[in-house]
Structure formats: C-alpha cells, structure tokens
Amino acid sequence: MLTIFEVASVQDTDIQKKIDYEIRIREGACKLLAACSQRDQALEASRSLLTCNARIMAYMSELQRMKEAQVMQRVARRSSDTGANDDRHPCKGKVAISDIRIPLMWKDTEYFKNKGELHRCAVFCLLQLGGEIFDTDMVMVDRTLTDICFENTIVFNEASPNFELRLELYSCCSEEDYSAGSTPRKLASKLSSSLGRSSGKKMRAAMDPGAGCPISSAGGGATLLLPVPSVAGPKYHLLAHATLRLPHVQDNFRTHDLTITGNEECSYWLPLYGSVCCRLAAQPHCMTEQMMSGALRVKLGGDPQGWTNVYGVLKGTNLFCYHRQEDVEASVEPVLTIAINKETRIRASERDPHSKAQSICISNRYGGEEVTHTLAADTREDTQRWMEAFWQQFYDMSQWKQCCDELMKIELPSPRKPAIVTPKQGSLYHEMVIDTSDDIGTVTDILTHRIEDFDLTSGHGTTPAWMSLFDESPRSPQCPSRLSAHSPGPSPSPGRFRGRRPRSPRSPRCRRTPGLLSSEISLTSDSDSPCSTSPCSHHHGWSETPSSSSSSRFRPRTLSLDAKLTSLRGRGYSSVQRSCQMATSVAAVPRPTQTVLSSSSSTSSNSSSEGGQDAAFSRPSIARRSLRNLRAKLDPRNWLQSQV
Amino acid sequence: MSYIPGQPVTAVVQRIEIQKIRDGDNLILGFSIGGGIDQDPSQNPFSEDKTDKGIYVTRVSEGGPAEVAGLRIGDKIMQVNGWDMTMVTHDQARKRLTKKNEDVVRLLVTRKSLEEAVRNSMMQPR
Numbered sequence: 059m060l061t062i063f064e065v066a067s068v069q070d071t072d073i074q075k076k077i078d079y080e081i082r083i084r085e086g087a088c089k090l091l092a093a094c095s096q097r098d099q100a101l102e103a104s105r106s107l108l109t110c111n112a113r114i115m116a117y118m119s120e121l122q123r124m125k126e127a128q129v130m131q132r133v134a135r136r137s138s139d140t141g142a143n144d145d146r147h148p149c150k151g152k153v154a155i156s157d158i159r160i161p162l163m164w165k166d167t168e169y170f171k172n173k174g175e176l177h178r179c180a181v182f183c184l185l186q187l188g189g190e191i192f193d194t195d196m197v198m199v200d201r202t203l204t205d206i207c208f209e210n211t212i213v214f215n216e217a218s219p220n221f222e223l224r225l226e227l228y229s230c231c232s233e234e235d236y237s238a239g240s241t242p243r244k245l246a247s248k249l250s251s252s253l254g255r256s257s258g259k260k261m262r263a264a265m266d267p268g269a270g271c272p273i274s275s276a277g278g279g280a281t282l283l284l285p286v287p288s289v290a291g292p293k294y295h296l297l298a299h300a301t302l303r304l305p306h307v308q309d310n311f312r313t314h315d316l317t318i319t320g321n322e323e324c325s326y327w328l329p330l331y332g333s334v335c336c337r338l339a340a341q342p343h344c345m346t347e348q349m350m351s352g353a354l355r356v357k358l359g360g361d362p363q364g365w366t367n368v369y370g371v372l373k374g375t376n377l378f379c380y381h382r383q384e385d386v387e388a389s390v391e392p393v394l395t396i397a398i399n400k401e402t403r404i405r406a407s408e409r410d411p412h413s414k415a416q417s418i419c420i421s422n423r424y425g426g427e428e429v430t431h432t433l434a435a436d437t438r439e440d441t442q443r444w445m446e447a448f449w450q451q452f453y454d455m456s457q458w459k460q461c462c463d464e465l466m467k468i469e470l471p472s473p474r475k476p477a478i479v480t481p482k483q484g485s486l487y488h489e490m491v492i493d494t495s496d497d498i499g500t501v502t503d504i505l506t507h508r509i510e511d512f513d514l515t516s517g518h519g520t521t522p523a524w525m526s527l528f529d530e531s532p533r534s535p536q537c538p539s540r541l542s543a544h545s546p547g548p549s550p551s552p553g554r555f556r557g558r559r560p561r562s563p564r565s566p567r568c569r570r571t572p573g574l575l576s577s578e579i580s581l582t583s584d585s586d587s588p589c590s591t592s593p594c595s596h597h598h599g600w601s602e603t604p605s606s607s608s609s610s611r612f613r614p615r616t617l618s619l620d621a622k623l624t625s626l627r628g629r630g631y632s633s634v635q636r637s638c639q640m641a642t643s644v645a646a647v648p649r650p651t652q653t654v655l656s657s658s659s660s661t662s663s664n665s666s667s668e669g670g671q672d673a674a675f676s677r678p679s680i681a682r683r684s685l686r687n688l689r690a691k692l693d694p695r696n697w698l699q700s701q702v
Numbered sequence: 703m704s705y706i707p708g709q710p711v712t713a714v715v716q717r718i719e720i721q722k723i724r725d726g727d728n729l730i731l732g733f734s735i736g737g738g739i740d741q742d743p744s745q746n747p748f749s750e751d752k753t754d755k756g757i758y759v760t761r762v763s764e765g766g767p768a769e770v771a772g773l774r775i776g777d778k779i780m781q782v783n784g785w786d787m788t789m790v791t792h793d794q795a796r797k798r799l800t801k802k803n804e805d806v807v808r809l810l811v812t813r814k815s816l817e818e819a820v821r822n823s824m825m826q827p828r
Contacts, residue, residue: 697745698792699735700796701733702800
C-alpha cells in the first residue's frame with residue numbers, strides 16, 4: 059500500500075521520464091533543424107521543436123505543482139488529522155477536437171486578380187488541455203486558400219468537466235529565396251533595396267521579429283520562458299489563440315472566436331476572419347464505462363411480492379438489468395432497462411423492518427406517467443454502494459451537463475499513411491525532370507551514329523546483343539560474361555517483334571530504313587514501355603513466345619524517372635542499350651515524350667548492371683548542340699528554326 | 703493552303719529531290735525549317751494562314767543542295783520521302799530530314815506561286 063509520498067514520487071518519476079523524453083526529442087529536432095537544407099524540412103523540425111518546448115514547459119509546471127502539493131500535504135498532516143477527502147469529484151472524460159477550420163479574409167484584389175507576390179505562410183495549431191499538448195500537421199497557406207483546414211482529430215484522454223482547451227495558431231513566413239534567420243544584416247539591407255520594398259521589408263521584419271510586432275506569450279502558452287537553444291531556421295510566432303471550455307462542447311460544428319495577436323506589419327501575418335470552426339466533442343467516462351455493477355433484486359411484473367434476481371450494470375444514462383452476469387459480455391438484451399438521467403428520482407426506503415436490506419425506488423416520468431421500479435440489494439453495504447453510485451452518476455451528469463444527454467461520437471483517427479503530397483499541376487510533364495544531357499535528339503543521333511559505326515566495322519563478334527532485336531535469326535550470345543549478370547525480367551520484346559517478322563526483309567544488320575523500323579516499333583510503343591534489355595538472354599527465345607505478355611505494364615514511370623535520369627546522366631552516353639528504343643522516339647505517337655523518356659531511361663537503368671563496358675561513346679559536340687537546342691526548344695517564345 | 707476542318711487538305715505541290723552532301727560527319731541539305739505542331743504558328747512569317755502549323759522553309763543557303771534542287775524560301779513541306787509533314791512536331795520534322803542513312807530526300811513542297819501558276823495556266827487558252 060503506497061503512502062502519499064511514494065505515490066507522489068512514482069508520479070514524479072513518470073513525469074521526469076516524460077521530460078527526459080521530450081528533451082531528447084528536442085535535441086534531435088535542433089540537430090535536424092541545423093542540418094536540413096530544405097525549407098519544408100526546416101519548417102517541420104521547427105514545429106516539432108516548438109511542441110517539444112511546450113510539452114516540457116507543461117511537464118515542468120506539473121512537476122512543480124505536485125511538489126507543492128506534497129509539501130502542503132505534509133504540512134497538513136502534521137498540523138491536523140485530515141480525514142478522507144469528502145469532496146465528490148466528477149468523473150473524467152475524453153475530449154476530442156476535430157475538423158478545425160479557420161477562415162481567412164484576403165483582400166478581394168489579392169484573391170481574385172492574383173496580383174502581388176505570393177505570400178506564403180506555414181501554419182499549425184497547438185492544442186493544450188491539462189497536461190497534454192498536441193499539435194496538428196503543418197499547412198502551407200497562401201492567398202489561393204480561403205480557409206485553413208486541419209484534418210487532424212486530437213483526443214485528450216483525461217479531461218475534467220472544467221477543462222480549458224487552449225488552441226494556439228502558430229505561423230511562420232515562408233519565402234522561397236532565403237531563410238530569415240541566417241541572412242546577415244548587411245546582405246539583408248542590400249537585398250531589400252534590390253528585391254523591392256515590400257519583400258525587403260518583410261525580410262527585415264522576419265529577421266527581427268521583436269521589432270515590428272508584439273509577440274504575446276501571455277496566458278498558458280508560455281513557450282518562450284525556457285532557455286531555448288537558439289537555432290537558426292524558421293521560427294514560428296503565435297498568430298491567434300482561443301480557449302474552449304465545456305459550454306462549447308456540442309455534437310456538431312460550432313464557430314468560436316479567435317483572439318488575434320500580431321498585426322499586419324509582422325511577417326507571419328495572415329488575414330484571419332477572427333473565428334475558428336471546429337467540432338468539440340466530449341465523452342465523459344460515466345457515459346462510456348460501467349460505473350457500477352452487481353447483483354440486484356428487482357420487482358417485476360404484477361407480482362407485488364416476487365423479486366427477480368438480475369445483474370445490474372449502471373452505464374451512461376441507463377441501468378441495465380441482465381438475467382445473468384455473462385449476458386453482459388454476450389450482448390444479450392437486458393431484461394430491464396431503467397433510465398437514469400437528470401429527471402430520475404431515486405430514494406432509498408425501509409421496506410421491512412425485519413429484513414436488513416433497504417430497497418431503492420427509481421422513478422421516471424415517461425410521457426405523463428410516473429413509473430417506479432423497486433430494487434433491492436442483498437446487503438446493506440451493497441445498497442449503500444448502489445446509492446453512492448447513483449449519487450455519483452447524478453453528480454457527474456450535473457457537471458458534464460450537455461455531454462450526458464447523449465453519447466457523442468468521437469472518431470479516432472485510423473493510423474493512415476501520411477497523405478502523399480500531390481503537386482499542384484496534374485500534368486505528367488511537370489513532374490518529369492529533363493536533364494540537359496538527356497536530350498532525346500542527342501540520343502537518337504548517337505544511336506544512329508552507333509549503328510553506322512557498327513555497320514562500317516562489321517564483324518560478327520562485336521555485334522551487341524540488342525541487334526538481335528532487329529534481326530530474324532537468333533544469335534549466339536556474343537558476350538555471355540557481360541550479360542550474365544543481367545537479371546532477365548520478363549521480356550516482351552521478342553514477342554513484340556515476333557509478329558512482324560514476315561514483313562521485314564532479312565538482313566544481318568539494322569540496315570532497314572528507319573522508317574520501316576519505326577513502323578514496327580511504333581506500334582509497340584504504346585504497350586510496355588520498360589522494354590527490358592535482356593535480348594541476349596532471350597535471343598534463343600526469339601522464336602518462342604514469352605509466356606508473360608505484359609500488356610498492362612505500361613505506366614508512366616515518372617516517380618522512378620528521376621532516379622533513372624540521374625543514372626543516365628552519370629553514365630554519359632556510353633549505354634548502347636538505348637538503341638532498343640531509338641525507333642520509338644522516331645515514330646510520332648500520341649505520347650511521345652513520356653514513352654520515350656521512360657523507355658529510354660528504363661532501358662539504361664536495366665542495363666546499368668552491364669557496367670557500361672561498351673566503348674565510351676562520348677560526343678561532346680553533340681552534347682553542346684543538344685544543350686542549346688534544348689534550351690531553345692523549351693523557351694515558348696521562340697519559333698524554332700533548325701538547320702538541316 | 704489553309705486548313706478547312708472536315709475538308710481534306712489539298713495543295714498543288716512540286717517534287718523536289720535533294721541530294722545530301724557530306725560535310726565531315728554530317729549530311730547536310732542546306733536549308734532551315736521552322737514550324738511544327740508544338741510551335742507557335744503566329745510567329746511564322748511565311749505562312750498565309752497564321753494558324754498553319756506546318757513546316758516551312760525559312761532559309762536556303764546559297765549554292766547548297768536545296769537551292770540547287772529548286773527549294774525556295776517560304777515553301778511549305780508537305781512530305782518527306784513519303785512521310786507526312788503537315789502534322790509533326792518540329793523535332794520530328796528535323797529528324798525526318800536528317801536521317802543519316804539516307805542520301806536523298808524527296809520532298810513535296812507547296813507554295814503560293816504554284817497555285818497561281820496552275821490557275822493561270824488553266825485560264826489561258828492553249
């Protein structure tokens with residue numbers, strides 16, 4: 059049996075552990091903040107830093123309170139004999155806030171005409187109830203948004219009826235070009251003159267947050283008192299706050315007022331409308347848990363003398379009487395359900411002077427009628443406990459007020475993967491990285507050169523394996539060592555060309571006109587684009603149909619495109635396997651760029667296991683030309699002219 | 703030469719056969735092209751219809767194979783070696799003309815003066 063001191067110290071160590079944990083997280087966040095280079099990462103790290111600080115503050119103040127309470131207790135025990143605390147405490151409950159939406163009020167010129175530079179801020183909400191602090195995800199806000207919406211559902215588990223849920227909105231200005239903290243002042247003033255007055259002013263304000271706008275840390279959200287390790291990087295500032303209490307709890311959405319701190323001069327300013335909409339729900343434990351259960355005897359039916367043994371469960375606004383205790387788990391319908399709500403009147407009475415038990419009369423009004431149920435427990439103590447439970451229930455209901463009318467639903471957020479951030483533009487073309495060294499024109503030029511060279515330096519032995527694609531006769535592997543390491547994926551390529559075999563004339567080399575070649579391959583370019591480059595391993599199977607016809611394998615491989623294009627860039631032009639897909643670029647198909655890029659890059663990546671032992675085929679002149687060409691092509695103002 | 707939706711595109715064309723000459727590693731034809739379905743047609747100085755996205759000859763180098771063969775500046779190229787050039791991108795057009803294993807390109811080109819010449823010849827009684 060733990061004494062008060064031991065209980066307190068156990069709680070102490072709990073809190074101490076929590077503090078230590080948060081401090082470790084904070085250190086990690088500081089390191090991350092110092093190390094990361096991308097703005098998004100820095101914002102996220104800064105947000106977790108702020109949350110950690112807030113949590114540490116809360117824990118430390120709780121620790122302080124507990125120590126004070128200990129001291130008070132000790133003093134009280136010494137001075138007088140305090141009996142058991144007679145005050146009735148209301149039960150705790152769960153409080154959940156979800157679907158937080160904060161409307162914005164942009165000037166109509168800004169919103170509709172899209173004038174002025176795009177002022178973006180990163181915002182998130184910090185929610186504090188009792189000792190629990192949670193933060194929402196970060197949302198980027200610019201003037202294309204009409205509301206700031208936070209999708210998170212935050213559940214606080216141990217809330218008392220007189221809770222105060224403090225909602226704080228933090229924002230941090232997010233300009234693309236510079237991080238506010240690190241630009242030296244001199245450069246900043248130089249930049250401000252060259253960037254333009256408004257952006258320079260913003261930058262200066264961002265760098266010196268204390269100057270222009272009052273940062274109010276009044277109230278519970280004191281996050282600036284701790285000696286925070288000063289880190290460079292984006293800093294969040296309190297933009298607005300609101301405090302929600304029990305009267306704000308309701309089963310649907312309500313609008314509450316926001317107190318806005320900060321003014322227009324601050325860099326982190328956002329034009330808030332002044333209110334916040336959210337759904338604040340509460341589930342007191344008296345509604346969700348069994349407050350009391352035990353054996354009872356109840357008078358049922360018309361028989362005035364007959365008592366039925368039931369198992370009673372007091373939960374929520376009802377007293378459920380089950381036939382047996384096992385029925386509760388088995389979800390069998392109760393024999394009798396007696397409503398216990400604010401209208402109910404319960405009184406204990408002496409039934410028989412000679413029987414020891416008291417009986418409990420529960421009266422409800424149903425419609426105009428008054429219905430009374432009489433229950434009795436086995437012993438006087440049981441009766442006393444039941445009465446106590448009823449009184450406690452009434453007290454809870456009076457404290458939690460509207461939350462006890464009906465059970466409010468709280469949806470726990472299911473553990474989902476974080477939503478994939480979709481780029482604003484939906485077009486595939488925007489996702490693709492066009493590296494200047496990966497001009498298709500260059501590729502085809504090189505490949506045609508290559509073909510020519512092979513033609514000129516004819517010799518069976520040096521036939522690369524891919525040539526067999528254009529060939530009728532299966533070839534013996536010329537370079538088994540080279541390709542043995544290659545993982546032979548299901549190769550649809552032989553199968554694809556198979557159908558066209560009768561049409562093309564036999565020739566040892568790719569001497570057919572490219573037009574003809576493209577007619578073959580163009581028809582297949584719509585299908586599986588990652589044409590695997592294991593023709594060598596399949597050249598024997600040239601006459602056999604591969605079992606897997608991967609007709610559905612075409613998918614725009616843009617996500618892996620970056621990786622593949624970088625591998626392309628690294629390898630220069632030494633990969634010959636791209637020639638497999640050369641002709642696909644020649645044919646004009648509806649999806650030219652996508653198909654070609656992905657197929658050429660995928661072939662090169664497939665062949666990366668080759669190690670590029672082909673003679674390094676570097677054409678710097680072509681690279682330069684392609685660079686110019688590409689730049690010219692990508693400029694929409696030009697009307698291109700090409701010399702032929 | 704303008705495109706009427708629903709109607710086949712008809713034009714009076716002239717056959718031009720250009721012999722490519724070898725210049726080091728490249729085969730050149732001696733002219734420049736502009737246009738394409740991926741280009742802005744309003745910037746085409748040679749087209750009559752400013753929505754025409756066809757391939758036009760923008761420059762002919764003096765004494766080059768193209769000039770010798772009879773290609774003129776402002777010509778619209780309709781076909782190259784049988785391949786259509788009225789609905790191609792700029793890059794595709796360039797590639798069709800610069801195939802390394804072709805020594806000869808046979809173009810079908812059209813120009814305003816051709817139509818007029820035909821019309822005149824039809825009007826004149828022979």
